Amino acid sequence: MKTIALFGGSGQTGKLVLEKALKEGYKVKALLRNPDKVDIRDSNLTVIQGDVLNASDVLIAVKDSEVVLSLFGHVKGSPEWLQTKGTDHIVEAMKQYGVEKIISLSGGGLPFPEMDKPKLADKMIRFIMKVAVPKILKDAILHAEILRKSNLNWMIVRGPRLTNDKPKGHYRVGWVGVNASTKISRADLADFIVKQIELDEFKHQMPFISE
Incomplete structure (x- = not known):
């Protein structure tokens, strides 16, 4: 089975992805700022204490891996360009090690x-984000630009409001304004992400996953 380099494995969605990846038999190298936040013990799990903003830590996580899952995001007190700088470090490490x-x-x-065809409600949400959290939105856009220019096999999974509901076991894979709803459970989102490890259907695309 493949070895996965995982960033953001201590987040609410990241933990579910980590558990599911291990259950599927993947080996996982998880870079965690605080390893105590993950209490999973598995012979296929290697925990690396470090920070995605530290290029040398990222190199350790990416080395000997075959696929990267980048699930880290902003929390209270995060640096303004967290996703941009972290993604830049990951891309450079991937190129160095041929991932x-x-x-x-x-x-x-x-x-x-x-592919998006945003409806009025979608446009309003984006407008609110531009006003309320402009730095986070700009960071997301810049991280996507880095991936677009990387010449790597990349995909960006997008979701609406995330819930802790029980998984339904089915979900829609669409685009903003196209075959989409306003929420999805983290468990179903994690299921989709892990499935993409073996698939290239959405190479160089940004599918929107919802109920």
């Missing part, structure tokens, strides 16, 4: 004009 595939997680506010 080609990366799956990144972002929100529905990140535009993908090639």
Whole structure:
């Protein structure tokens, strides 16, 4: 089975992805700022204490991996350009070690004009984000630009409001304003992300996953 380099494995969605990846038999190298936040013990899990903003820590996590899952995001007190700088470090490490595939997680506010057909409500949400959290939205856009220019096999998974509901076991894979709803459970989102490890259906695309 493949070895996965995981960033953001201590977050609410990241933990579910970590558990599911291990259950599927993948080996996981998880870079964690605070390893105490993950109490999973598994022979296929290697925990590396470090920070995605530290290029040398990222190199350790990416080395000997075959796919990167980039699930880290802003929390209270995060640096303004967290996702941009962290993604830049990850891309450079991937190029250094010849790792080609990366799956990144972002929100529905990140535009993908090639396929999105935002309705009025979607446009209002994006406008609110531009006003309320402009730095986070700009950071997401810049991280996507880095991936677009990387020549790697990248995809960005986007979602609406995330819930802790029980998984339904099915979900819609669409675009903003196209075959989409306003929420999804983290468990179902994690299921989709782990499935993409073996698939390239959405290479160089940004599917929007919802109930």
